[in-house]
Amino acid sequence: MSTLAGDLARALGDVPAMQQLYADDIRWTLPVTLGRIGGTHDGKDAVVKFNKISLGPYSNSAGMEVDIHHEFGDGEFSVARFTCRSTVSATDEEYVNEYVLVVRGRDGKIAEVVEYLDTLKVMHYEGLRTFLPAIPGVVVA
Numbered sequence: 001m002s003t004l005a006g007d008l009a010r011a012l013g014d015v016p017a018m019q020q021l022y023a024d025d026i027r028w029t030l031p032v033t034l035g036r037i038g039g040t041h042d043g044k045d046a047v048v049k050f051n052k053i054s055l056g057p058y059s060n061s062a063g064m065e066v067d068i069h070h071e072f073g074d075g076e077f078s079v080a081r082f083t084c085r086s087t088v089s090a091t092d093e094e095y096v097n098e099y100v101l102v103v104r105g106r107d108g109k110i111a112e113v114v115e116y117l118d119t120l121k122v123m124h125y126e127g128l129r130t131f132l133p134a135i136p137g138v139v140v141a
Contacts, residue, residue, distance in 0.1 A: 003078035004110050005103040006071035012084060013064030015051050022047060023109035033119040057127055058095065062087035078103050088127035095128070097121055 004021065011017040028047045032038040041050045058064065065085040073079055079102050086095045097117055104112040122128050 001071065003071055003073045004105045005073060005078035005080035005101045006068055008101055008103060008110060009066050009068055009080040009082045012066055013055055015048060015055065018051055019048050021110045023106055023111045026110055028113040030115045031119050057088055057090065059087040059089045075105050088125055090127035093125050093127055095125055
């Protein structure tokens with residue numbers, strides 16, 4: 001079964017392919033603990049800009065490997081839980097994190113995304129820390 005959430009997960013890393021899935025008034029929300037890319041991005045232009053910024057630190061040549069664990073829903077609401085693997089360009093670190101995308105569709109396009117991931121784990125990657133704010137009391141070795 002293919003859902004909009006699963007289609008978005010499978011397209012991860014390919015901004016033009018992701019953009020084809022979006023309604024013009026798409027809204028994408030991430031945890032605010034992601035610093036400058038966290039919060040809500042409203043409208044297709046803002047979401048595409050966010051996509052380019054958030055995918056920028058990863059190696060284009062390595063690409064994104066997505067392993068979908070669960071995908072369910074219908075045309076209006078769908079969910080995908082997956083593990084994403086890539087390479088952080090600045091450090092050659094292998095990036096591995098688990099994500100959940102909750103997607104609301106309308107007329108076959110994605111109207112809203114709520115993204116969940118382990119934001120503290122992101123801080124453990126030297127090449128990704130520029131996105132994240134310092135958190136008092138949290139020490140990253």
